[in-house]
Amino acid sequence: MSSPCDPEHAPVGDVGAALMMIDSRLKEIHAGRTEADPEQQELVDQLTASLGPRGANDVLDGACTLIFMFMTWLRQAHEEHDKDVIEYVVPSLVTTMRMMPRSIRPEAIPTMAGLVVAAGTGLSPSLWRKQYGDWTAEEMNPLEATAFLLAEHINRITDDPDFATRMVTEALSGADED
Structure with a gap:
């Protein structure tokens, strides 16, 4: 039986913009910076300011698509070792997330965990979240952090600091060719 949260019903969103934001955070961390690079932050701020409401929703959907892609890859990697x-x-x-109280409020953690569980069980994170109402401003940092942490987890597993970004970029390139 099909679920209303099946990924086939979900908008893909602006995966490219979401990936750019996550990739810039990954690069900051790997460069040893604890604060955002002012030049990179300015570019992200300009992008965000230029989006408008529709564009912002597209980036949200794109971030959820990234979470779905990352969890799909992680699920397959874990299944190869008979792990859940x-x-x-x-x-x-x-x-x-609990160690990041300045970026992630405690009340957002269950929602982000739910998104990850939804994606890990093959459901669309954005459609799963939509059941509970609109996104809130307080969920924006936690959503970005969730995608970032999953990408970083994949990069650590593969021992390749660019693996998660490259995986998505290659998937997008393959989709463009189709």
């Missing part, structure tokens, strides 16, 4: 992706990814994600 939810059991191995969600607890460490939640623990990490």
